[in-house]
Amino acid sequence: MADVKIKGLYKRYGSFEAVRGIDLDIPDGEFTVLVGPSGCGKSTLLRTIAGLEEISGGEIAIGGEVVNDMRPRDRDVAMVFQDYALYPHMTVRNNIGFGLKARKMPQPEIDSRVDAAATMLGITALMDRLPRQISGGQRQRVAIGRAVVRNPRLFLFDEPLSNLDAQLRDEMRGEIKRLHRDISTTMIYVTHDQIEAMTLADRIVLMRDGVIEQEGAPLDLFERPATTFVAGFLGSPKMTFLSGRMVRVEGAVTIALDDGPRLPLPEGRIPDVADGRAVILGVRPEHISRATGPAAAPGSARLDAVIEFLQPTGSRTYATFRLGRAQVMAEFEAHDTGRPGETVPLDLNLSRASMFDAATQRAI
């Protein structure tokens, strides 16, 4: 078990900076997910922690000890890769135990650790097979087993589920979560998939172009994104961004959407920006409901809009509307949708919507 402290970390490839001054404190036992679009530096950051990449500046400490100059094998860290990296000619049993054998652990101790890990991962029936004789999901379990038997103080995962089909990914996500609950070792997990990040993380570290854009508990980032980038990255279907201006009318503060309606902002949700300022309203599908009753609920604005098209998912149906120049998506009960072309009254919950300054793209 160990905490991880990263200070002012840089990684350069020639003149290109893949990691540009990262500070990050990961408490002992936490499940941290590094998430962000492809190329933002997630793997590079993870590999510097493992010692697989030399750093260009800054400091990495694991369990209170600076490891900048420590060899990877001395860091007591186990890493699981997207492509499993199993030895094709070795049985499952030998793949899992290989690292222990290489460290000259006595065979009975290896056997008992390998058996315990195999039981935990539900692969005891596969022990004598070769990697090519098992499925992708089973291979990934073997790769995780190989990390688990080492009993490291820190687990690093680099997109371990990205090669699996959607159903197996869901299942393995649950397995990894259970593994963390059972062994409570610190885990750092890299993914580009925001659902994976939301569902696994105690804390999400959202990266962009080699820096941390925002970090925090999954629901904090989801409900209070610091920037339009974070707001747009987390959530599916995506948040809609509506541009407009702050307009004060007879004491009320409204957002006048470009070529669209004016939405009166509720008390307590009025940002401290000048009249006329260009702003962006960020609305998630679940912030828009089909209106019922004579008036909008407190904190919501009522407006009429025409349904452009519907996308049923089974439990919910997503309805797309035109609002001024923009399209917005609303989440409806599956059977309570109306039809394309129909005008329906909507309640837009402005007390839950996000607002950003258009110039800075930062939350206001």
Ligand SMILES: Nc1ncnc2c1ncn2[C@@H]1O[C@H](COP(=O)(O)OP(=O)(O)O)[C@@H](O)[C@H]1O
């Ligand atoms: N060995 C390397 N040489 C040069 N550039 C690299 C090397 N490894 C990664 N990069 C670059 O660093 C950036 C971050 O890469 P990476 O950490 O793999 O991104 P991610 O894992 O977030 O998709 C990318 O632009 C990538 O092209």
Ligand SMILES: [Mg+2]
């Ligand atoms: Mg990567």
